[in-house]
Amino acid sequence: MNRDTELIKKLKNPELKNEAFKDLLDLYQERLYWHIRKIVITHDNANDVLQETFIRIFRGMDSFKEKSSLHTWMYKIAYNESLRFIEKNKIQTSVSIEQDHNTYIKNLTQDEFFNGNELQLKFNEIISKLPSKQQRVFQMKYFDDLSFREISDLLDISENTLKSAYYTAVKTIEDNILAEC
């Protein structure tokens, strides 16, 4: 029995649920925070979405049918919560189309918990200019360390399409960084 299977079993047991949920937070809180932060950009927004995500996970655990892994299921909730937050607050953050690139950078630089130097800001700018699909795949693969299979489940896009989008994104970023040097 792997760690997640055992955790699911405990989370579905009313007597063990609270203790198991603490373990779940220890295991996944940090991962989901960073997944959310790259979508909503600022720390305060990420904090709000993170809390809402875990509340949904706690309340939705009984309806979790285990068709996907616990890992993927939670990332999906976090991803959907992030998109819902953006829609609700009408903020343009991580969209990659050219005219919204400035909004992304503006939100990033106004966040009190952004301490990036020139190079880091440049890296953010390059990412923000990527097409939406490439941007998502690159962030989930490079920063969140998700497999193509997991990203495929999350975004409902075929693995081959994702691989193609990822390698295109990597090539674009490398070309841009090289051009700056």
Next chain:
Amino acid sequence: MKKLKLHKEDLSRLHKDKLGMDIPEDFFAKSKENILNKVIEPETPKQTVFWLRPIIAYPIAASIILAIAITFWMKNNPSEIKNQMSNTEAIKLISPDLLESDFLIASLMVSDSEMNDYLDRYLIKNVVIEAELSEQQLENIFINSVLIEDSLINHYLDKSLIENIVL
């Protein structure tokens, strides 16, 4: 770009180093506490009135139910007996010549006291009276036979005596 195999602990460092994104000190510990406070309700001890505690309340409830049940039973039982008696009487009226087996089956539905009453009456009527009647008849037959015998003997004696005397 080199593929990184990340552990949870590396995530914050990676995001800080590559993207310049930082977090407040002890953020994850505080966040965990906030989330737990929102989803897990604190267990407050339940304050109950003394006589509402299960150890007191359950026996009281059981006693009340038992008392009600006995009251209902006491009220309903006499009418049941009355109904049973009237049914039996009705059967007797409709078919006075019912077989004994019919009465046996019917007797299953009749109370013991009623059955005893019936048996007393039945015994008096069918056994004692008939026995008395048959005894009376036997006595009559015996008396008759004695009278007949006496008359015959007398007649025989008279006849033989006359013959003997005359002859």
